Every structure is written in structure tokens, then in C-alpha cells.
Amino acid sequence: MNVRLKKIRKVLDLTQQEFADRIGIARGNIGAYEVGKNAPSDAVISLICREFNVNEEWLRNGTGDMFVPEAADEVEALVTKYGLSDADRILIEKYINAKSDTRNAIVNFIRDVSAALDNEDLFGDVPDAPEELEKLYPPIDAKSDAG
DSSP states (O other): OHHHHHHHHHHTTOOHHHHHHHHTSOHHHHHHHHTTSSOOOHHHHHHHHHHHTBOHHHHHHSOSOSBOOOHHHHHHHHHHHHTOOHHHHHHHHHHHHSOHHHHHHHHHHHHHHHHHHHHSOTTTTSOSSHHHHHHHSOOOOHHHHHO
16 A cells, blocks of 8 residues: 555655645655555545545555546536436536535425325316317317318
């Protein structure tokens, strides 16, 4: 892991001090991790992954990509995979970038609308039989209308 930690720092073009400052630990700890003297704790690994968008599986085991794809890349992948429109993309981006309480309000609104529609008889005024429909809306005779 020590080689991968140094690689992250070099790819990001950060000094040990800058790297340490970003995750709130002492510079000496970064040096000790990079030479293999000490191993970072799970908490430090989580901080590194969160702060620098690093794939934890790659950091711990060397498998996968170094960085987690950016949210915009993931949205674009969805757009491509499902053939979504620009409006779909904007809707998804606005939703995922909204605050948690706003997303909860949206979900609750959709649940309320869905429940209201489930309880409403949308087709109550539609006749049950074709004969009833013809009484309400008599067919037009095409011959008499051609004249």
C-alpha cells in the first residue's frame, strides 16, 4: 500500500505536507506510510479515499482503477446506456446534487401522488360496454358525412 499512497500523491502533484493537510494528519505520518514504516489506519484510509476520490479497493489491494469515477462521468454513462434525453440527464443531476432533505421531500411527494392515483378511480366515467359508449357518442355515418 505504501507505493500506492505515494503514487496517489505524485499523480495529484502534492507534497507530503499538502497531502497531510488535506486529510488533517501530520506530514511525518505520510512519510512513514510511504516508506512502509507504518500502515495507515482504516480511518486514515477512509479519509484519503473520500478527500481524493480514491477507489478504496485499489488503495488496499491494487485492484481496479485508482480513482472513483466522477459523478458527472457516471451520469453520462447512464445517459449513454439508457439513451436518456438532455432533460433526463438534468433531472438526474439536479436530484443527486440536491441536499438530503430535498431528495426526501421529492420522494415523499412522488409517494403521495402515487397513493392518490391508486385510490382514485380514473376510469369511473368510462362506459363498461361498447353499447353504452355508442349511446353517449353515436358513431358518425361516413356516407352522410361525405356529401
